[in-house]
Amino acid sequence: MKVLHTADWHIGKKLHGYDLLPDQAYILDQIKKIAKDEAVDAIVIAGDLYDRSVPSEDSVRLLNQTIADWNLTEQFPLLAISGNHDSATRLATGAPWFNQTNFHLHTRLQEAFTPIEMKDTQFFLLPYFEPVDARIYFEDPDLRTIQAAMPKVIAKIQESFDPKKKHVLVSHFFVAGSSKTDSETKIEVGGLDGINGDLLKDFDYVALGHLHGKDALKMENARYSGSPLKYSLSEKDQTKGVWIVETETGEFSFRELSPLHEIQELQTSFEKLLTPAFYSTINREDYLSILLEDRAVIPNLMNQLRQVYPRIIQVERANGFETAVETRLKTENIKEKSPISLTEDFFTEVSQNELTPQQKSWIEEGLHTILKKGGEN
Amino acid sequence: MKVLHTADWHIGKKLHGYDLLPDQAYILDQIKKIAKDEAVDAIVIAGDLYDRSVPSEDSVRLLNQTIADWNLTEQFPLLAISGNHDSATRLATGAPWFNQTNFHLHTRLQEAFTPIEMKDTQFFLLPYFEPVDARIYFEDPDLRTIQAAMPKVIAKIQESFDPKKKHVLVSHFFVAGSSKTDSETKIEVGGLDGINGDLLKDFDYVALGHLHGKDALKMENARYSGSPLKYSLSEKDQTKGVWIVETETGEFSFRELSPLHEIQELQTSFEKLLTPAFYSTINREDYLSILLEDRAVIPNLMNQLRQVYPRIIQVERANGFETAVETRLKTENIKEKSPISLTEDFFTEVSQNELTPQQKSWIEEGLHTILKKGGEN
Incomplete structure (x- = not known):
């Protein structure tokens, strides 16, 4: 049968403070279109549907609408698991009702051991779990890590293998040897090294979630789908999309997604950035990481840039600053200076200008008020 | 048909800091037993299933288990709405899937206008809504309050009346003239006076939620079920339970519930409270409000009482205090006293004892250290 494999939606995630819900709604719609164009028999979602255990109401609304549309309106069977970002509970x-329309959502370890059978394939939906879940299930106090638990979990799954069927594992873990990006959780899943890829060898396909790059792991029969959007600057050069898998042959191929807004890195000067001849050539709506070639301090920098570029995720200096502000302030003997002259120095360092007499008199007044108040206590 | 009417579960509510989840699980199980004993055709839940818009995981687990048990295992049709404490979203x-097994959960105003038909009855499930929802739905900017909106809402509902059927409204509002208790929300629902009871006259039965007393409103054809548990001290004398309604005749009668722990008020002396001859006669596991007859200050009072009574929700003095501590401390000229003599006075006031020389020397040492440190800054 033909399956679409996606994961790591992280609904509700923000990118440097920017709400990604419109981008997520847009990309989920594109995934649906691929599922329809490919006429897949089922859609696999391998965990981290939400970005947080307590998602916002808007996030709940988007996921609820998406799954109702895909499963009830479009009538796609859905095979989903919870990831480490989701609250399993x-x-x-709603999960006990979802089964009635071929929407199988597994959130507990023991659910992995009952295969979901569709056409020629048995699906084993193994959600993210904690070592304690395995200790309880197997009544074995020695299962202190996911690595220790996984051989037992896989062996238990294999007990239900029907030799006449294909076997697909849907799971959400770090497989040893995979490569990571910045937007995945920093907390290691159950240990330092991830689970041993050899454990996965008896499956016809392993649909993984957790890592955000589609190329994070290259096994003959296993893939991370990656996230459908770039969730950090370190993912800017990744190709995002979904896998289309033929369980009969074990073949899979990638379908690319086009985001509502790309992540772009720009390196140029401040002056050029604000020049129409320059900015008319690029997509100003993208999420931008800017490497500024200027070395001077530029007052009101961010506000000026945001007039032209509404989605700046960071600004850094390609060549550092003209004056090393911090170093100078540290090396001078600050304690011997008066508050007014410290303030003057600071202003000059940062703005590269002298205080006007009017500015100086305002500062003197302010300092006077502050210091007087302090003395009263 | 025969219907069980309950409301205001407030799953996750705490009573003076005590977790009520075990009490709630216990009482929900009792409601199920009544439904089975009475062999009702449906269970109506008139809002405030949760106590908060973002319930805890344990609360989510209890509600999910309860509705799955009642609807999927016991196969009771469920007719439910969201209340002002619930997040509708x-x-x-799961609601779009619930319908398949006769579980109808309405959370949006417009859903009230599609009746749920079962046997001889049309149910109109009108969730709690905000005036803005009515303004949008009716495209009428003048609907600034629930009172203003309700005549339009009821008229719209009545457009769908099938004259051959009985008509039951399930709703969650304050009806004018009802009486309140402390545990209901202090925020008025859409205005000061509540909705006009006359609007409800054409229904065969109105199953209300929001107020916690079953006797809060006494109309011929309308009742609050009240909460299944006492959720504040002011509810201690209320009888809690559910209504059993015959929609054919419009008759209804009450079935009482027995909580896991009662709320009790005790008035006696401290000495007696700690006497086995006294406490063996009462249920020490109850939630207790204690009116202490003693007038003396009793050191370590709460800890001593909690050794015997694990669920104290408040302790008050029946006859006030022996010495008016606050008054004396206020009227004396505190500023002229030394820190050590202020501390001595305070100790004597509160404990009715003098400081021992050892205690006094400890205090002197402590004060010395504190005052010395203060001087260094």
Whole structure:
């Protein structure tokens, strides 16, 4: 049968403070279009549907609308698991009813051991779990890590293998040897090294979630789908999309997604950035990381840039600053200076200008008020 | 048909800091037993299933287990709405699938206008809504309050009346003239006076939620079910339970519930409270409000009482205090006293004892250290 494999939606995630919900709604719609164009028999979602265990109301609305549309309106069977970012308990709301329309959402370890059978394939939906879940399930106090638990989990799954069927594992873990990006959780999943890829060898396909790059792991029969959007600057050069898998042959191929807004890195001067001849050539709506070639301090920099570029995620200096502000302030003997002359020095360092007499008199007044108040206590 | 009417579960509510989840699980199980004993055709839940818009994971687990048990295992049709304590968006998770098994959960105003038909009855499930929802739905900017909106809402509902059927409204509002208790929300629902009871006259039964006493409103065809548990001290004398309604005849009668722990008020002396002959006669596991007859200050009072009574929700003095501590401390000229003599006075006031020489020397040492440190800054 033909399956679409996606994961790591992280609904509700923000990118440097920018709300990604419109981008996420847009990309989920594109995934649906691919599922329809490819006429897949099922859609696999391998965990981290939400970005947080307690998602915002707007995030809940987007996920609820998406799954109702895909499963009830479009009638795609859905095979989903909870990831480490999801609250298994919250995500499970409604799950006992979902089964009735071929929407299988597994959030607990023990659910992995009951295969979901569709056409020629058995699906084992193994959600993200904690070592304690394995200790309880197997009644084995020695299972202190996911690595220790996983051989038992996989062996238990294999007990249900029907040799006449294909076997697909849907899971959400770090497989040893995979490569990471910045937007994945920093907390290691169950240990330092991830689980051993050899454990996965008996499956016809392993649909993984957790890592955000589609090329994070290259095994013959296993892939991370990656996130459908770039969730950090370190993912800017990744190709995002979904896998289309033929379980009969074990073949899979990638379908690319085009985001509502790209992540772009720009390196140029401040002056050029504000020149129409320059900015008319680029997509100003993109999420931008700017490497500024200027070395001077530029007052009101961000506000000026945001007039032209509404989605700046960071600004850095390609060549450093003209004056090393911090170093000078540290090396001078600050304690011997008066408050007014410290303030003057600071202003000059940062703005490269002298205080006007009017500015100086305002500062003197302010300092006078502050210091007087301090003395009263 | 025969219907069980309950409301205001407030799953996750705490009573003076005590977690009520075990009490709630216990009482929900009792409601299920009544439904089975009475062999009702449906269970109506008139809003405030949760106590907060973002319930805890444990609360989510209890509600999810309860509705799955009642609807999927016991196969009771459920007719539910969101109340002002629920997040309509979060509560709606799964709702499009629930319908398949006769679980109708309405969380948006417009859903009230599609009747749910079962046997001889049309149910109109009108969730709690905000005036803005009515303004948008009716495209009428003048609907600034719930009172202003309600005549339009009821008229719209009545457009769908099938004259051959009985008509039941399920709703969650304050009806004018009802009486309140402390545990209901202090924020008025859409205005000061509540909605006009006359609007409800054409229904065969109105199953209300919002107020916590079953006797809060006494109309011929309308009742609040009240909360299934006492959620504040002011509810201690209320009888809690559910209504059993015959929609054919419009008759209804009450079935009482027995909580896991009662709320009790005790008035006696401290000495007696700690006497086995006294406390063996009462249920020490109850939630207790204690009116202490003693007038003396009792050191370590709460800790001593909690050794015997694990669920004290408040302690008050029946006859005030022996010495008016605050008054004396206020009227004396505090500023002229030394820190050590102020501390001595305070100790004597509160404990009714003099400081021992050892205690006094400890205090002197402490004060010395504090005052010395203060001088260094």
